[in-house]
Amino acid sequence: xxxxxxxxxxxxxxxxxxxxxxxxxxxxxxxxxxxxxxxxxxxxxxxxxxxxxxxxxxxxxxxxxxxxxxxxxxxxxxxxxxxxxxxxxxxxxxxxxxxxxxxxxxxxxxxxxxxxxxxxxxxxxxxxxxxxxxxxxxxxxxxxxxxxxxxxxxxxxxxxxxxxxxxxxxxxxxxxxxxxxxxxxxxxxxxxxxxxxxxxxxxxxxxxxxxxxxxxxxxxxxxxxxxxxxxxxxxxxxxxxxxxxxxxxxxxxxxxxxxxxxxxxxxxxxxxxxxxxxxxxxxxxxxxxxxxxxxxxxxxxxxxxxx
Numbered sequence: 538x539x540x541x542x543x544x545x546x547x548x549x550x551x552x553x554x555x556x557x558x559x560x561x562x563x564x565x566x567x568x569x570x571x572x573x574x575x576x577x578x579x580x581x582x583x584x585x586x587x588x589x590x591x592x593x594x595x596x597x598x599x600x601x602x603x604x605x606x607x608x609x610x611x612x613x614x615x616x617x618x619x620x621x622x623x624x625x626x627x628x629x630x631x632x633x634x635x636x637x638x639x640x641x642x643x644x645x646x647x648x649x650x651x652x653x654x655x656x657x658x659x660x661x662x663x664x665x666x667x668x669x670x671x672x673x674x675x676x677x678x679x680x681x682x683x684x685x686x687x688x689x690x691x692x693x694x695x696x697x698x699x700x701x702x703x704x705x706x707x708x709x710x711x712x713x714x715x716x717x718x719x720x721x722x723x724x725x726x727x728x729x730x731x732x733x734x735x736x737x738x739x740x741x742x743x744x745x746x747x748x749x750x751x752x753x754x755x756x757x758x759x760x761x762x763x764x765x766x767x768x769x770x771x772x773x774x775x776x777x778x779x780x781x782x783x784x785x786x787x788x789x790x791x792x793x794x795x796x797x798x799x800x801x802x803x804x805x806x807x808x809x810x811x812x813x814x815x816x817x818x819x820x821x822x823x824x825x826x827x828x829x830x831x832x833x834x835x836x837x838x839x840x841x842x843x844x
Contacts, residue, residue: 538720539684543657547687547722548798548820550788555662556584556655557786558648560628561779562593562667563615564607565704567760569666570615571834572779574752576664577619578837583786586651587624588612589644591667592631593708601668601708602630608667618752628671632709639674648675652682660722662786665690666779667705673712676719683721690716690723691782693804695730695823701808703728713804723801723819724785732781735825736774739764745831749839756838784830785822793833795824 539547559576563569576583590609592601605628612625626647629640639645648663648671655661663686665672672690676683692705692713705728706713717723726732739761746753764773784793800816 539657539722544722544818545798547657547660548724548818551662551786552789554582554584555660555786556586557662557664558587558589558651559585560589560591560644560663560665560667560669560671561612562591562604562608563611564597564604565593565595565667567756567763567775568777568779569608570611570756570759571777571838572664572666572783573612573615574619574756574838575780575783575834577615577621577623578840579783579787583783585623586661587626587647589626589648589671590628591665591669591671592629593667595704600630601632605630615752615755618755629674632668632670633673633711633715636711636715637677639677640670642671642674644671645674645678648672649679649682652679652685655685657684660685660687662686663688664782664786665692666782668708668712669705669716670709670712673709673715676715676721680719683719687722687724688716689726689782689785691726691728691732691779693725693727693802693810695727696802696810696812696821698727698730701804701810706804707808710804710806717801717803717819720817724796724822725802725819726781726785726822728778731823732778732825733776734827735778735781735830736776736827737831738774741831745835746839753838780834781822781825781830784833787833793826793830794822795826796820796822
């Protein structure tokens with residue numbers, strides 16, 4: 538079990554290169570793609586070891602397993618566009634049946650084993666961008682990994698928000714409770730009330746990313762096509778939610794966002810947070826420096842001549 542000094546050190550943004558894995562419901566909408574691309578285009582800071590496909594269920598698919606499979610294929614598409622290779626693993630086909638039973642998958646098994654190559658002095662960062670089923674399953678398979686990872690999760694809403702019915706957390710509340718009770722160091726990026734400020738527009742995307750390379754062009758056109766589907770003929774902006782979780786790994790000296798230490802909150806099944814005062818500390822992001830983070834991401838994504 539981590540001592541207090543170890544936990545505090547692990548909850549500081551890294552200043553040197555780190556190893557990470559990404560767990561993403563990449564076909565859910567258009568923001569996971571930015572997060573994955575941001576990490577892949579930051580090789581001097583982020584060493585992406587593997588990418589896991591997370592389950593999801595919304596109007597785009599008929600079951601969580603279909604969401605996972607389409608996310609798996611979308612991750613492969615992004616790697617082709619980036620002209621890179623990384624191990625990619627299929628995740629769970631359904632959510633946790635309860636808080637004591639994992640939903641088995643190649644992704645969970647890989648994470649449970651991979652984490653054991655790390656230590657509290659050199660942790661593996663787990664950047665989770667969807668329902669946190671795969672990470673919870675890995676922790677249930679191997680509770681010892683909790684002291685060897687730092688989980689950076691975009692999930693839930695701000696503590697001050699009137700409810701916690703946010704997409705990532707409400708899909709698998711049991712998984713969220715497993716991860717947040719595991720003792721693994723946690724960085725929490727709430728959606729509505731915090732990350733919801735991280736919005737962009739078609740003009741900005743085309744100005745900074747259009748024509749830079751094949752990956753950038755895909756990110757732009759995918760975002761615009763999705764916005765045109767629901768807002769054609771109207772003013773629109775789009776939240777690039779998941780990129781903020783990758784951005785936290787670049788947040789030395791608070792240059793991209795503001796956060797604070799607080800006891801780890803507990804997600805309840807009634808879609809509320811409970812905040813026990815005696816819980817282990819986590820790092821809670823409460824403000825995104827929108828322009829600084831977009832500039833950092835855009836510059837990295839646009840690196841290199843047109844491919």
